[in-house]
Every structure is written in structure tokens, then in C-alpha cells.
Amino acid sequence: FFSDMDVVELPVVWRAAVAARNFEVGEEILREPPLLLLPKIRQDTPLFDSLDAIANKHHVAEKVLYPCIYYCRASEEIKSKVKEFYVPRLDEDGLQYKRYHGAVTEVAELPELKASGVPWEELLDFILILRCNVHMIGDGTKTSALFYLGSKVTHSCDPNCMALAIGIQLVYRAIRPIVKGEPITFSYISGFDLWKSTPARRELLLDQRFFTCCCLRCTREDRCRYRICPECGDQNLCRYESGQLSYMGQDPTPPTDTPWFCQNAECGKKFKDEDMDLEVEKALQYNVLENFFSTKQITSVHPELPQTMLKVCEEKLGRNHWLTLLMIYSHMAMHHTALNSGQKPLSTGKDCLVWADRLCKWMEVAMPNTMQQAVIAKFAGQTAEVYGVPELASLWFTRAIPVLRVHHGNHGKDIREMLAYIEEHGSPEQIVVASKPCRVIDMGKNVPVVSVKNSPTTNGKPSNDEGKITEAPEAGPVDPAVTKKQAKREKIKEQRKLRKGGRA
Ligand SMILES: [Zn+2]
Ligand SMILES: [Zn+2]
Incomplete structure (x- = not known):
């Protein structure tokens, strides 16, 4: 485990990770074991049956409720760290809030979980925290996890880092040079979703992660969405997006009346949305x-x-x-x-x-x-x-x-x-x-192998052991084999x- 980040208070974004020094392309900025592991696998027990029934009743995905088990059974130390995470706020009159609220009030009353003494308000916060902060690890489908420092890295549609799961550790590597003090960013969306226009990406992020993105790419001209100029026929008519650069803005400033701008210097005409x-x-x-x-x-x-x-x-x-x-x-x-x-x-x-x-x-x-x-x-x-x-x-x-x-x-x-x-x-x-090799740090023998005890029990007793992570620093490096597997995947x-x- 190591970190070359500082966590600072930034306007709008709340707490954010910034570079503690300059980084070259490929250098690792953070390598961290999970704070809380959240296996997605359903187990054949009455507790999972109850969660499925509650999920169905309130039209919530089952997988949203399973993590509650691991949270309830986590130690007080882990719980207090989870409470420091960013919690997005939902509109209390909205449908989504009503569904979540209905579900967690019943989950908190389940006999298997009630003994842990976690009130429904805390469970609701936890579910919302997951929506904004969870990372996929392992083979990318079966397990997700919360990372304490990793969660302080904010989203950008034009990120300076990539996030990798190596074993069950979260690793951030620079994909472009980063200067000391610059916010560390990675993208919560991937693949073809990143090809999308700014409004389409914002819609996706608002729906999945509950925020309106105001990253650099979302607040400048939209370089994925060139249109044909109605005046000169040039192919590079561009829409200038509204909003001020911030790393997790909630309230972009309203757009100008004529956001479309022809890049052809001889034309340079502006257009309204209605023209397009x-x-x-x-x-x-x-x-x-x-x-x-x-x-x-x-x-x-x-x-x-x-x-x-x-x-x-x-x-x-x-x-x-x-x-x-x-x-x-x-x-x-x-x-x-x-x-x-x-x-x-x-x-x-x-x-x-x-x-x-x-x-x-x-x-x-x-x-x-x-x-x-x-x-x-x-x-x-x-x-x-x-x-x-x-x-x-x-x-x-x-x-x-x-x-x-x-x-x-x-x-x-x-x-x-x-x-x-x-x-x-x-x-x-x-x-x-x-x-030219990139400057990936070779961790050699210092890579800790992390083993996790995290099997849920059904006897209703909360156990402080669940979800706790034990490190075995004597073990050898894990990197090459994992990298190979990753390449195959x-x-x-x-x-x-x-x-x-x-x-x-
Ligand atoms: Zn963005
Ligand atoms: Zn034009």
C-alpha cells in the first residue's frame, strides 16, 4: 500500500485527491487494499431470500441491497470510515428516493441484521455512497469494493489517470503528465460511453452516479459532436457547453442563446439550438x-x-x-x-x-x-x-x-x-x-498479498471479524501473473x- 496523493478541500467537489508531487506517464499514484469488500454473489440462505423479496416489492435491484449485509457486519472502525465518504443527495419527493427508503426501512428490521443496530438512515446513506464510490474488482463482475483513499479521486470525462484492479487492490496510474497540486481524476464511465456527446454523458452520469459532470471536457466545446454548418456546409460546427469547470459540479450555469459556433474562420456564424x-x-x-x-x-x-x-x-x-x-x-x-x-x-x-x-x-x-x-x-x-x-x-x-x-x-x-x-x-x-517503456513502478517484493475473510453467516450475530482485511507482507509479488490474466480478459x-x- 502506498499513496502519493494529498486529500484537500476543493470548492464544489468537497474532498478531492490532488497530486503530492509531479508524475510522469505510467507512474503509480495510489495502490490500496479495499476498506470493505462486497461480493455480489447471491447465497442460498433465508437472509438473501428476504432481501430479494424486499427488492421486488419496492422495485429496487437485488444487488443494491446485498451490500447491506456486509456493511451491517463490518467493524465499527470500518463503518466510521465509510461514513466519511461523499453521500449524494436524492430528491425526497422523487420516485427513486421513495423506493430506496421503502426498501431500507424493511432491511433494517430484518432479524439477521437488526442485531447490528444500524438504523435505516445509515443504510440509505450507505447505498447512496456505493452509487458514487464503488469500484469493480476481481474479474469485474463478481465483486465490488469501497476504497478509502481511492474514493477521493474524482471523475473526469477527460481523465489524467486510469484505475486498475490488480488482485483486489486498486491502483491508479498516470496516463498523462501530472503536476503537483493538480486534482487526480479517472473516468467512472468507459468504452463507447466516452464517445458520447456532452449531454449524453451528463445524462448517463446523472442517472448512474447522481451528479452533473462539470469536468474540463463537459464545460468546453463538444469535440465529439460536430455538426454541419447550415450556413456554409462546413463539417465543424461545434456546440459550446455551459457550466464552469469543477470536478463534481451540481449546477451548470445556463447556456448562451447561441451555443453553436462554426469553426470555419470565413463563416464563424452562431446558431441557436432551434436551428439544429x-x-x-x-x-x-x-x-x-x-x-x-x-x-x-x-x-x-x-x-x-x-x-x-x-x-x-x-x-x-x-x-x-x-x-x-x-x-x-x-x-x-x-x-x-x-x-x-x-x-x-x-x-x-x-x-x-x-x-x-x-x-x-x-x-x-x-x-x-x-x-x-x-x-x-x-x-x-x-x-x-x-x-x-x-x-x-x-x-x-x-x-x-x-x-x-x-x-x-x-x-x-x-x-x-x-x-x-x-x-x-x-x-x-x-x-x-x-x-520506450513507461515508468510503471516495479513494486517487487513489497506488494502485500491481501486475504479477506468475508463470508456472511446467517446466525444473526454481527461479527467484528467480517470484512476485516489482513495483510501478509511476506508474500511475493503478484503483478506479472495478474497482468497476464488481465491481458487475456x-x-x-x-x-x-x-x-x-x-x-x-
Ligand atoms: Zn465530464
Ligand atoms: Zn459556417
Whole structure:
């Protein structure tokens, strides 16, 4: 365990972690064991039956209530630390509050939990704390956890850190240089959610995490949502978002009357929201996300739908709008899926290379130096490799490697393969960039192995032992094996993504 952060009071954001020194890309800022582990697995006991019944009655997800068990059984020391966490406030007349309130008042009265003496008000706070502060660990689905210092790191849609679960520890690594005193940030949302426009990201964060994001990306011009200028036809009409930069703002200042601004210097015209066909944009957003990027299983998509959608997005919204780029990604994924399964793709290799180029250029503007950009650059590089364009493949692989090194801790089969390709086909400058290891700190023998005793019992007696963490500092390093597993998981995830994108 170590921390190179200070926790300070900042306006609006409450308590936030700031850098205690300067950091280079790849350096670790925090490595922390969990304060409270929260397994999501349901156990076949009367207590879980009762929680399921309460959840059903009040229309709350069962998983929201399970953590109450582990909180009630935690030691007083852990409970008092949890009480220091940020608690979002819900509107007491709102539906969500009423559901949570109804559920926790019954949970607090369950005989198995009542003995712990936790009142319903405290349980409600705990559930809300989880909504804003919980981290996924382990394989990302089975266990979540609260981290005391980790929870002080605030969200940004344009973060300077990535959060990794190594074993059950939470690790923050810098993905860009950070200066002393700068707030440490990571993104609560990931994957395609980060491609979204500012209003769409804000809606998601408000719904899932109960706050209106006022990060740097949310309060400047929206670089994911370029539209076509109604005056000059330029593809770079931009919306300037409202709100002042703060790390967890709640109340953005109202937008100006004419937030749309043409970037073409010869035009420079401003527009109102009413001029911009927002209803069409909204309908397309629904269609693209629902048909191509939803987790729901869709059984049949008309074979011509993807092409039609791409064309409509391009014509109505523009070539640099995030929905157009999502459709391009979807087409590329379908192309690769067809190739991998030995079928003839609907699009040509030339189409695919043009799309790869557009995606990379868009990422360079929308999300430079991020994991999203690295994933797309790698994907584009693989496309160029398949179609025998080594200059492009080397260029894109070189762009992907530095961020992937931060994520994989310099290791990873994909990094080795791309590096070998660049060494064979790339320029001397590209070889220098791609082979430079990032400054991930090697923890060596100092990595503590954390073992946790956390099995719930049903005898109704609260036990101070539950959820307590014991450290075994004598044990050896855990990093390489875990990194390997992570790389494998990443690969499986990617394949899943490809399959999803190429469902049609
Ligand atoms: Zn934001
Ligand atoms: Zn214009």
C-alpha cells in the first residue's frame, strides 16, 4: 500500500485527491487494499431470500441491497470510515428516493441484521455512497469494493489517470503528465460511453452516479459532436457547453442563446439550438445505440440497416459527429468478423482503410491520449496490416503502444506483436517511441498479498471479524501473473465487442 496523493478541500467537489508531487506517464499514484469488500454473489440462505423479496416489492435491484449485509457486519472502525465518504443527495419527493427508503426501512428490521443496530438512515446513506464510490474488482463482475483513499479521486470525462484492479487492490496510474497540486481524476464511465456527446454523458452520469459532470471536457466545446454548418456546409460546427469547470459540479450555469459556433474562420456564424434539428439527432442517437451498441440481444437486423444508418448519420449530422463514427466502427467490426469467420465482407478493404483513417483522426481531436484512442489505433493498425499497408500500420501501432503500456504495465502480447511489426516495417523514430517503456513502478517484493475473510453467516450475530482485511507482507509479488490474466480478459472483452458490433 502506498499513496502519493494529498486529500484537500476543493470548492464544489468537497474532498478531492490532488497530486503530492509531479508524475510522469505510467507512474503509480495510489495502490490500496479495499476498506470493505462486497461480493455480489447471491447465497442460498433465508437472509438473501428476504432481501430479494424486499427488492421486488419496492422495485429496487437485488444487488443494491446485498451490500447491506456486509456493511451491517463490518467493524465499527470500518463503518466510521465509510461514513466519511461523499453521500449524494436524492430528491425526497422523487420516485427513486421513495423506493430506496421503502426498501431500507424493511432491511433494517430484518432479524439477521437488526442485531447490528444500524438504523435505516445509515443504510440509505450507505447505498447512496456505493452509487458514487464503488469500484469493480476481481474479474469485474463478481465483486465490488469501497476504497478509502481511492474514493477521493474524482471523475473526469477527460481523465489524467486510469484505475486498475490488480488482485483486489486498486491502483491508479498516470496516463498523462501530472503536476503537483493538480486534482487526480479517472473516468467512472468507459468504452463507447466516452464517445458520447456532452449531454449524453451528463445524462448517463446523472442517472448512474447522481451528479452533473462539470469536468474540463463537459464545460468546453463538444469535440465529439460536430455538426454541419447550415450556413456554409462546413463539417465543424461545434456546440459550446455551459457550466464552469469543477470536478463534481451540481449546477451548470445556463447556456448562451447561441451555443453553436462554426469553426470555419470565413463563416464563424452562431446558431441557436432551434436551428439544429435536435429532434432528428435524438432519434438517430436512440436508433444507433439501440440497434448496434445495446447489451440487449437483438435477433434480427435488416442487412441494409447498417449502411443506411451510416449514410443518414453522415447526411443529417455530419462526418465528424460521434454517431457517424460509431457507425463507422460498427462497419469495421462487421468487416473483421466476416473475415475471421471466412465469409466475404460486405465492404471492401479500401473502404475499411478509409474508415480506419477517419476513426484515428477523429480520436486525435475527440479523445487524445486515452485508452479509447489506443484501442482504436490498434484496431486500425490491424486493418492496415491485413491489407498490407505497412506505413499506416506502423503509424497507428506507434500511437496505440504508449497508453497500452500504462495499462498492461509494459507487458502484454499485443504490445510485443505490434513492436515486432514496427521494428520490421516502421521508421527509426517510430521504433524509438514504441520501444520506450513507461515508468510503471516495479513494486517487487513489497506488494502485500491481501486475504479477506468475508463470508456472511446467517446466525444473526454481527461479527467484528467480517470484512476485516489482513495483510501478509511476506508474500511475493503478484503483478506479472495478474497482468497476464488481465491481458487475456482484455482480449476476450475485445472479441466480445467485435462480435457485438458485427451482429448483423
Ligand atoms: Zn465530464
Ligand atoms: Zn459556417
